[in-house]
Amino acid sequence: MITLKILSLPRTRLSSDLHPFYRWKNQFRDHGINIEIIFNHNNKRMYNADRVLLYHRYFDHGMKNALKNVSENDSRLINYLYELKKNVGKLVWFDADDSSGTTQFPVINYVDTFAKKQILKNTEYYTEKNENKNVNVWLDPELKQKKFLPCPDDQLHKIKVGWNIAYFDHRYFRLQHLLSNYVNYKICPLKFTNVDEKRVLDLSFRGMINYNKQIVTVSQRNTLLKMLNTLNLNVATGDILPRKQYLGELSQSKVSISPFGYGEICYRDFETFISGSLLIKPSVEHLVTFPNLFIPNETYIPVAWDLSDFKEKAEHVVSNYNLYKHIAINGQEVYKRTINDPEIFINAVKQVIM
Secondary structure, three states, X not given: OEEEEEEXXXXXXXXXXXXXXXXOHHHHHHOOEEEEEEOOOOOHHHOOEEEEEEEOHHHHHOOOOOOOOOXXXXXXXXXXXXXXXXXXXXXXXXXXXXXXXXXXXXXXXXXXXXXXXEEEOOOHHHHXXXXXXXXXXXXXXXXXXXXXXXXXXHHHHHEEEOOOHHHOOOOOOHHHHHHOOOOOOOOXXXXXXXXXXXXXXXXXXXXXXXXXXXXXXXXXXXXXXHHHOOOOOOEEOOOOOOXXXXXXXXXXXXXXXXXXXXXXXXXXXXXXXXXXOEEEEEOOOOEEEOOOOOOEOOOEEEXXXXXXXXXXXHHHHHHOHHHHHHHHXXXXXXXXXXXXXXXXXXXXXXXXXX
């Protein structure tokens, strides 16, 4: 039996990436892995461990913002990693940021593994020294918000795929992740809407245009919102709705469009699978991610990053919905099967920590 100690924030939305460790703690033990989650970096139990996983959001928030925005000047963090590494079998940094890019490479020298939710197939991007590079690879350089610090060539091998937000607790109640130790899925299951339910809307997308061009989360969204009025479709759009109303609307829509935000993979992707809508999304073929639920024209329909082909594809899909409905069915079934199988997740975690 080995012990995997995880340094995390207390159970909040910010630490929702760790939900499956709460959900499948017993199954991990059956695999010879004892999960221990710790909420204070000064806790002596952090030391003398077989494996330690450091959830990066802890250092943004749990140390009173002293280490926010990882950089070469974060001496407190570097000293902590250095001392911790001397006392543990293997040290894993989990970069929980949403993008396939990162600003966190200054820590990679001090850990054994640098895990991310999704990484680029072209890993050379991480080592290239170019001041104009964007952390968000799909954006123009002038829209970048964070300085990109390249990965040292001799550290590139440490980068591994972790797990993405497919494993977030997507059940109806937003506070469900706070109770994940106590309310299991047999008592409170994730409820799916059958794809064959009556769908009176052609397409659904909620959001407001933001005119601050420097906010990366709105670049694709702004373009999309301007295009929606040009569609010859019955579109539900406008301001953000209360969650119950939003999910109800999505469950009545044939198609859902999910642009990139802070990262390429969004909560809306999985809300779409849950609601039985057909996912149209900018292509994520540049990514390696786990679980990879994004199979072009099998579980989602990809469009160009600049959305230049979105109007044509959306109108064609809705006009021929019965020919494309199987994609929504496939997406929902693959997602449902994946998130309910602890073996898939545990085996993936083993690849990261072993």
